[in-house]
Amino acid sequence: MQLRPHTLLIGGSLSAALVVPVLAAAPATMDVTVTIPRLKVAEYHRPYVAIWVEKAGAPAKTVAVWYDHDMKNNEGTKWLRDVRQWWRASGRSMSFPANGVTGATRAPGTHKISFSRVQLGATAPGAYVLVIEAAREVGGRELLRIPFTWPAKAGAGGRAAGKTELGAVSVAFR
Amino acid sequence: MKKIILGLTATIAAATLAAVPASAHRQWMLPSATVLSGDDVWVTVDAAISNDLFYFEHHPMRLDSVKAWAPDGSEAPIENQATGRYRSTFDVHLTQKGTWRIASLSDGLMGSYDLNGKTERLPRGTTTANLAERLPAGASNVRTAESNNRNEIFVTVGEPTTTLFKPTGKGIELVPVTHPNDLFAGEAATFQFLLDGKPAAGLPVTVIPGGIRYRDQLGQIDLTTGADGKVEITWPEPGMYWLNVTTPRAPREEGAAAPQRRASYVTTLEVLAP
Numbered sequence: 257m258q259l260r261p262h263t264l265l266i267g268g269s270l271s272a273a274l275v276v277p278v279l280a281a282a283p284a285t286m287d288v289t290v291t292i293p294r295l296k297v298a299e300y301h302r303p304y305v306a307i308w309v310e311k312a313g314a315p316a317k318t319v320a321v322w323y324d325h326d327m328k329n330n331e332g333t334k335w336l337r338d339v340r341q342w343w344r345a346s347g348r349s350m351s352f353p354a355n356g357v358t359g360a361t362r363a364p365g366t367h368k369i370s371f372s373r374v375q376l377g378a379t380a381p382g383a384y385v386l387v388i389e390a391a392r393e394v395g396g397r398e399l400l401r402i403p404f405t406w407p408a409k410a411g412a413g414g415r416a417a418g419k420t421e422l423g424a425v426s427v428a429f430r
Numbered sequence: 431m432k433k434i435i436l437g438l439t440a441t442i443a444a445a446t447l448a449a450v451p452a453s454a455h456r457q458w459m460l461p462s463a464t465v466l467s468g469d470d471v472w473v474t475v476d477a478a479i480s481n482d483l484f485y486f487e488h489h490p491m492r493l494d495s496v497k498a499w500a501p502d503g504s505e506a507p508i509e510n511q512a513t514g515r516y517r518s519t520f521d522v523h524l525t526q527k528g529t530w531r532i533a534s535l536s537d538g539l540m541g542s543y544d545l546n547g548k549t550e551r552l553p554r555g556t557t558t559a560n561l562a563e564r565l566p567a568g569a570s571n572v573r574t575a576e577s578n579n580r581n582e583i584f585v586t587v588g589e590p591t592t593t594l595f596k597p598t599g600k601g602i603e604l605v606p607v608t609h610p611n612d613l614f615a616g617e618a619a620t621f622q623f624l625l626d627g628k629p630a631a632g633l634p635v636t637v638i639p640g641g642i643r644y645r646d647q648l649g650q651i652d653l654t655t656g657a658d659g660k661v662e663i664t665w666p667e668p669g670m671y672w673l674n675v676t677t678p679r680a681p682r683e684e685g686a687a688a689p690q691r692r693a694s695y696v697t698t699l700e701v702l703a704p
Binding site: 329330331333334335336337340341343344347348349 | 463465466467468469470471586588589590612614702703704
């Protein structure tokens with residue numbers, strides 16, 4: 257499982273390796289920075305946020321879902337379907353709480369979360385899309401997509417900026 | 431005006447049968463949601479017969495023959511039933527994950543018989559089962575045709591399933607090529623319609639988006655099933671849609687004796703925003 261991608265990685269990065277001698281430091285982690293905007297609304301609830309990875313021809317892989325996971329009788333799951341693209345792509349086939357994926361809703365501000373290549377389901381080299389979708393109770397919904405490839409170059413990756421329910425979202429590799 | 435009043439009376443009379451051929455007014459069931467998540471899931475359904483979709487403004491749908499089926503095929507209770515002046519309402523506790531069916535089915539027998547030199551029509555409420563007892567002694571030349579009306583909706587908890595789509599072989603039925611709880615605006619969906627278990631070619635399919643009251647154009651989409659009974663619908667926008675398939679009526683000939691086989695199908699489909 258580990259061997260094949262590794263071989264490919266070396267083969268693919270051969271020319272780069274000549275210039276940059278630190279092949280061993282090929283990024284293994286993606287840092288995702290998510291800004292949840294502060295909204296001036298009469299009734300504010302923190303948004304439900306789902307982050308998942310898409311790859312053509314493969315099932316979507318959820319890497320994080322922030323929702324009201326600590327309500328009695330798991331009641332917070334009732335609104336998961338409102339994160340509707342994620343629900344269709346991945347959520348509806350999952351059960352909750354989901355190990356390593358479920359998290360609490362986050363307050364307005366900037367949040368950094370990190371995922372390993374395995375967590376992202378990006379062990380095979382290729383083109384991927386990181387998708388982040390936010391849906392807010394009595395509010396709106398917004399979805400952003402950030403394409404990335406693996407193997408990735410260390411440093412800043414793609415970014416996207418939301419207009420309503422999400423602020424700036426960016427990825428970096430290390 | 432006179433025509434409308436006539437249609438109205440006919441609907442009220444027929445409403446006791448629970449499922450009305452959708453020719454006059456539109457019969458519908460409107461679920462509170464079709465795509466659901468959670469551990470303790472309920473759906474509330476409004477049911478009415480009206481002109482505008484989906485406004486309860488004319489007549490409630492009778493709930494006598496409404497039933498619900500869980501994804502595993504078992505029948506589930508219809509709870510908290512109430513019938514008001516303009517609509518009926520009920521709840522279904524969705525205790526299993528997967529796709530549920532909520533349906534109102536009515537099957538009848540239409541036709542006539544001869545008695546003492548006169549032709550009489552079969553009384554309302556005649557079915558294959560009670561035909562013998564409804565026919566008076568001495569009736570001859572009995573001509574009958576079945577009518578099957580199906581009004582059904584689907585709601586899904588978690589992942590859509592297709593276990594409930596095994597055709598019964600009676601009336602018009604929907605076979606999902608696209609799952610009816612996986613519809614998005616801008617995407618094309620394909621459904622297959624069967625009549626008595628066989629692909630129904632050339633049947634007219636009518637699709638009307640809800641919210642009629644607040645627009646000038648009906649926005650009706652008219653389609654016809656292909657040789658394989660299939661139609662493809664591209665949803666112009668998100669919302670609730672009413673879909674109706676009815677066997678077309680052949681032009682009535684003077685003194686035509688043979689009653690016609692009739693079947694109708696109604697469903698409400700929710701199309702989500704991409």
